[in-house]
Amino acid sequence: MTPHTTGDSAYVQSLARGLSVITSFDADRRRQSLTQVAENTGLARATARRFLHTLVGLGYAGTDGTEFWLTPRILELGYSYVSSQELPDISQPHMESLSATLGESSSLSVLDGTDVVYIGRVPVRRIMSVNINIGTRFPAHATSMGRTLLAGLPPDELDDYFAAAELTALTSETADSQAELRQAIATVADVGYSVVDQELEPGLRSVAAPIVDSAGRTVAAINVSTHTAGYTLETLQRHVIPAVRQAARDISSDYISTQHL
Amino acid sequence: MTPHTTGDSAYVQSLARGLSVITSFDADRRRQSLTQVAENTGLARATARRFLHTLVGLGYAGTDGTEFWLTPRILELGYSYVSSQELPDISQPHMESLSATLGESSSLSVLDGTDVVYIGRVPVRRIMSVNINIGTRFPAHATSMGRTLLAGLPPDELDDYFAAAELTALTSETADSQAELRQAIATVADVGYSVVDQELEPGLRSVAAPIVDSAGRTVAAINVSTHTAGYTLETLQRHVIPAVRQAARDISSDYISTQHL
Numbered sequence: 001m002t003p004h005t006t007g008d009s010a011y012v013q014s015l016a017r018g019l020s021v022i023t024s025f026d027a028d029r030r031r032q033s034l035t036q037v038a039e040n041t042g043l044a045r046a047t048a049r050r051f052l053h054t055l056v057g058l059g060y061a062g063t064d065g066t067e068f069w070l071t072p073r074i075l076e077l078g079y080s081y082v083s084s085q086e087l088p089d090i091s092q093p094h095m096e097s098l099s100a101t102l103g104e105s106s107s108l109s110v111l112d113g114t115d116v117v118y119i120g121r122v123p124v125r126r127i128m129s130v131n132i133n134i135g136t137r138f139p140a141h142a143t144s145m146g147r148t149l150l151a152g153l154p155p156d157e158l159d160d161y162f163a164a165a166e167l168t169a170l171t172s173e174t175a176d177s178q179a180e181l182r183q184a185i186a187t188v189a190d191v192g193y194s195v196v197d198q199e200l201e202p203g204l205r206s207v208a209a210p211i212v213d214s215a216g217r218t219v220a221a222i223n224v225s226t227h228t229a230g231y232t233l234e235t236l237q238r239h240v241i242p243a244v245r246q247a248a249r250d251i252s253s254d255y256i257s258t259q260h261l
Numbered sequence: 262m263t264p265h266t267t268g269d270s271a272y273v274q275s276l277a278r279g280l281s282v283i284t285s286f287d288a289d290r291r292r293q294s295l296t297q298v299a300e301n302t303g304l305a306r307a308t309a310r311r312f313l314h315t316l317v318g319l320g321y322a323g324t325d326g327t328e329f330w331l332t333p334r335i336l337e338l339g340y341s342y343v344s345s346q347e348l349p350d351i352s353q354p355h356m357e358s359l360s361a362t363l364g365e366s367s368s369l370s371v372l373d374g375t376d377v378v379y380i381g382r383v384p385v386r387r388i389m390s391v392n393i394n395i396g397t398r399f400p401a402h403a404t405s406m407g408r409t410l411l412a413g414l415p416p417d418e419l420d421d422y423f424a425a426a427e428l429t430a431l432t433s434e435t436a437d438s439q440a441e442l443r444q445a446i447a448t449v450a451d452v453g454y455s456v457v458d459q460e461l462e463p464g465l466r467s468v469a470a471p472i473v474d475s476a477g478r479t480v481a482a483i484n485v486s487t488h489t490a491g492y493t494l495e496t497l498q499r500h501v502i503p504a505v506r507q508a509a510r511d512i513s514s515d516y517i518s519t520q521h522l
Binding site: 012014015016018019022023024025026027029030050051053054055057058059060069070071072073074075076077078079080081082083084085086088089092093096097100110112113117119122123124125131133134135136 | 273275276277279280283284285286287288290291311312314315316318319320321330331332333334335336337338339340341342343344345346347349350353354357358361371373374378380383384385386392394395396397
């Protein structure tokens, strides 16, 4: 067994390792043995065992002696983030009435690296192949909220984004060249909303608009997702886009009021 | 400065401390200085600084040099739990149609210690004074889902619950004696659903039913919340209770099918 190092690096390492043990659990790994956790995190068995037993002791994991699983207490960690954000709270009633009016699910997201991350959601009916929860991530370039958020970035941060992003084509429709995307993002900045048509998933059309602060900076985006079979492009133009833009303006206005308190 | 200890206890301590830094952020502490984090976690400033910079380095926190905040990457941790659970995924479409039929929000929860924790939610309109997200906790004794989950516990675990629970009266209606609650829980076990009338919050009436596995064990509960002004008790009896029970049976049936795969 290697000796434990001490000092700053030890702290960094043990917290990072502990968090990697948590994130090693997912839909394909709901319950894991010690051996599986060690394999999936790259940790030595003895190290993985200490972290797992630490998590069990803290109530963040459970075990039957053979397998380990996460407990709902883990949600405290993500909840610390959600409850520390004003926007999900401010947006929720506006998203609820938007969803009720259109009969479609709406979502709130922010940019994290090259992904959009959902921080609010009013589900009405599932039209995507995956279930979307708070914390779900999608590549920004293929989503209406992502393009809206990218359109709000200063030029140098947009360059950083393109330097880091993998512009994968998720469907035959996905714009996956930098030139196409820069054009699409410029259009979003110009018109103030984004429509993405089957670039994330076939049959899915989504409309997004930005939430802005008092300085006009984009801090988040909301969207409504529709099934291509449900709305014609004309109905989308006439009803969905104005409704999403109005909800985004209402949320921005409420957000700006709280900033001035 | 005290020397760092090594071995098992050091690992336990540094992971526990790192997680306590994360949970020190909430709605009242969206942004914290180093001094505030040290005060709120009970850690020495030097220790708090190491953990904060570790979280910044891992992308779980941000800083402007003076204040620290959590980033949406933190949601990965809670998302590890949600995506490792089958029930939120299985329940979502049933909860969506239940909410659409009744025009009311529905939720899915499990027991964690003496609390119910929300692991799924279809919000329709807000009728509670607090916004409910995945990860929100309420004391089990005052909620319909809590009593449904308690009614599913084996007798020794129910005794453990009463030994640990603080039976606080949250409104003038809350049953807050062990005798009253044991009677209420026995009734829930008997009839197969729970109605809680303004015991969590004035004006709020909630109906819950259990999700069971193939052995008949209660693994979760769903509910629908209604405003007292919206439904008479008779409508609740005639429409809401049967709809919630049917949705719970449908979810249980889907859950049992996946267990047999």
